[in-house]
Amino acid sequence: MSKMNNxxxxxxxxxxxxxxxELKKWYKTPVVFILTLLQPxxxxxxxxxxxxxxSLVGSSSLTIPPQVITELQLTxxxxxxxxxxxxxxxxxxxxxxxxxxxxxxxxxxxxxxFTALFTTMFSGMSVVWDRRLGFLNKALSTPVxxxxxxxxxxxxxxxxxxxxxxxxxxxxxxxxxxxxxxFTAVNILGVFAFLFLIxxxxxxxxxxxxxxxxxxxxxxxxxxxxxxxLTFASSxxxxxxxxxxxxxxxxxxxxxxxxxxxxxxxxxxxSIDYSQLAxxxxxxxxxxxxLTTVGIVLSWRFLNK
Numbered sequence: 239m240s241k242m243n244n245x246x247x248x249x250x251x252x253x254x255x256x257x258x259x260e261l262k263k264w265y266k267t268p269v270v271f272i273l274t275l276l277q278p279x280x281x282x283x284x285x286x287x288x289x290x291x292x293s294l295v296g297s298s299s300l301t302i303p304p305q306v307i308t309e310l311q312l313t314x315x316x317x318x319x320x321x322x323x324x325x326x327x328x329x330x331x332x333x334x335x336x337x338x339x340x341x342x343x344x345x346x347x348x349x350x351x352f353t354a355l356f357t358t359m360f361s362g363m364s365v366v367w368d369r370r371l372g373f374l375n376k377a378l379s380t381p382v383x384x385x386x387x388x389x390x391x392x393x394x395x396x397x398x399x400x401x402x403x404x405x406x407x408x409x410x411x412x413x414x415x416x417x418x419x420x421f422t423a424v425n426i427l428g429v430f431a432f433l434f435l436i437x438x439x440x441x442x443x444x445x446x447x448x449x450x451x452x453x454x455x456x457x458x459x460x461x462x463x464x465x466x467x468l469t470f471a472s473s474x475x476x477x478x479x480x481x482x483x484x485x486x487x488x489x490x491x492x493x494x495x496x497x498x499x500x501x502x503x504x505x506x507x508x509s510i511d512y513s514q515l516a517x518x519x520x521x522x523x524x525x526x527x528x529l530t531t532v533g534i535v536l537s538w539r540f541l542n543k
Contacts, residue, residue, distance in 0.1 A: 252382035256390030257397075260364065264398060274398070278353050278406040282346060282413060335477060338416060338506045346410040347502045348474030351494050353406065354399040354433055355468055358440040361395045362448030363457040370452065374541075384537040388445055392530065396437035403433055418506040425504040432504075432522060436497045439526035442533035449533075450540050473498050493525040 265271050336344040368374040377387050407415070407426075448457045471485060472478075472494040478486055489495050500518035503510050 252380070252386045253390055253393070256377065256382065256387060257393045260391060260394035261397065264394075274402060275405060277356075278349060278402055279409055281352070282342075282349055282406060282410055285345070285349075335480065337502060337508075338418065340414055340416040340506075342410065342414045343416045343506045344502070345475060346406060346413075346415050347505055348472075348498050350403045350406050350429075350433070350501065351436065351472075351498050352469055352474055353402045354437050355440060355465065355494065357399045357402065358395045358437050359444050359457075359461045359465065361391045361441040362444035362451075362460065363454065364391055365445055365448055366451050366454050366457055370454070378541070384541045385534040387541065388442070388449075388533050388537040389530075391445060392438055392441040392533070395441040396434055399437045400430055400433050403429070416506065419508040420503075420510045421505055428504045429501050431519070432497050432500050435519075435522045435526040436493060439493060439522070439529040442526075442529040446529070446533045446536050449536050468492065468494055493522055496521045 263270075264274070333339055338344055365374070368377070374387075378384070444457070444460065447460050451457065467488075471488045472492045473489065474494065478489045478495060481489060496518045500515055500522070503515055503518075
């Protein structure tokens with residue numbers, strides 16, 4: 239009997255039980271689970287192919303106009319040289335701008351972080367629902383600490399995001415995703431490490447914002463306020479260097495930008511700058527550490543019945 243009591247009071251046991259409960263609400267609801275799979279497919283399939291920036295700078299759009307050949311009186315040899323130059327300039331522009339010749343590869347990495355953002359946003363909503371449905375009162379009446387209650391929601395959101403990221407990478411390959419020359423199978427673990435850190439930080443942020451809320455409208459308002467700034471003030475769809483100066487200042491402190499740029503180094507870039515990669519891990523790791531600590535401290539003070 240004492241052994242059972244010791245197990246029931248274990249923090250790891252409580253963390254696993256609450257995390258498993260959160261995950262069951264996801265994978266045991268067929269509609270929610272299917273929508274989780276369809277969301278990245280729709281975003282990547284529609285948006286990724288609609289924003290076909292490669293076609294704008296492709297060789298077909300950069301051929302030599304006939305009037306130019308006539309006015310400059312180009313010889314056949316000169317025409318051949320210029321056509322060879324123009325046939326490769328599209329890939330050169332794409333490589334120099336996006337670090338890859340395939341825009342869908344660039345955007346797919348941004349879509350991974352974008353999906354993680356939306357998944358973690360619902361962590362704050364989960365706290366409100368648990369309070370309204372009475373489950374939070376039951377959880378607070380158990381020996382499980384308040385920090386474990388918060389961490390279970392953070393961990394479940396992180397695991398869901400990693401699952402969706404795997405789906406995005408799998409479906410992106412037949413859609414034209416191109417791995418970089420520096421890619422190895424080990425790099426996938428590095429991508430998951432980035433996802434783990436950013437999801438820990440973002441989920442803790444949204445939980446901290448909504449920890450005292452009793453109205454479902456509050457997390458919805460927070461989601462509507464933050465999702466677009468966090469997404470478009472980052473390198474999700476376009477390199478930071480090509481943005482206006484004021485937007486660059488915002489994007490360069492956005493942890494999503496560091497996450498995406500780090501994952502792009504591991505997945506699509508031709509080479510890896512390990513000093514820059516270490517800085518990106520440090521920035522995202524510090525973000526996760528600070529926000530998770532804030533979430534735990536706030537749970538001690540404000541998470542109540």
